[in-house]
Amino acid sequence: MARRRRRRRPWHRTRAYRLVRTALLAVVLVTVGVRCGGDDGPADPVRASREEPGPAREGPPPDPLPRSRPTSLRIPSLGVDAPVTGVGLDRDRQLETPPIGTPKLVGWYRGGPTPGESGTAVAVGHRDTSTGPAVFAALAQVKPGKLIEAKRADGRTAVYTVDQVKVYDKAGFPDEEVYGPTGRPELRVLTCGGLFSRRTGYTSNVVVFAHLTATG
Template identity: 85%
Template sequence: PTPPPRPLPRSRPTSLRIPALGIDAPITGLGLDGNQELETPPIDNPNIVGWYRGGPTPGEPGTAVAVGHRDTRTGAAVFAGLASVKRGKQIEARRADGRSAVYTVDRVKVYDKAGFPDKEVYGPTGRPELRVITCGGLFGRRTGYTSNVVVFAHLTATK
């Protein structure tokens, strides 16, 4: 088997591409809100992806987290089709230094928000990984979506 690529140094993410889904979206940095939960990307710009600034940048060791909306009041958003991405497909994160980190999808899971497994999703794995997260499940006007779609991927190349 091919040895894993060497991790990249820190560099701000600029865009996210998922060719299998036709996604090529700009990235904005996100922090944590007052409840220590990840902020969400701006709802008035549904085609932007949020990247957790407190975690690894693309290709760095650790578990990086990217989030995006599934839809908004005005229609589909950047990750509308995320749940349909297949194992083995690629996700490319471009960086401010001109390099890219290429991740390969390992699996896609849907978790109920009430029992969301933080450790499984965000925990360290010993290699550069990426989680791409959006809403899933049933939608209620007052409560929003009941679940989250989580794509698990690991670094397989750098450019």
């Protein structure tokens, strides 16, 4: 797409944009690094194990689901109900984002877990584009305890509960904290955040941490 003079650049096309680099999908674990706008390249894969407890809930955790591609993502508290497309890595090992012409589309990293699978799944979306707010414009406002529902091609639904929302400066993004492997199904939903500069893009990343609490 040709650039128009003085047009605000979409967040996924800011200078030296970096999101995800993956090293391995081993059975049900995937480890990735993430960058959003930094000057450095993707971090080396994180191999340390990590398991962070979520908020208390009744009953045992649900069993992980088998593999099935995602079809839609809902965040009811934000009014988000969006179709999902698979995204991969480009030749520079950067995560492809949903097409800029479809700002309400969510990208799900197809090299990682599908909804409800064990491991850390990754969903990404635009915060805004040159035409206005996009699917994750209000992502930073989601509260702990709220639900994220990911529907699957097999008709089942993976329901995640939000544990926390963090905003990280792009210059010091903690790959291990965000994407270290886990022993349970978890989800990271991310977009850009912080301040915007025409020269350097957004200053931060918004990351939602969630874990599987129900299946349907």
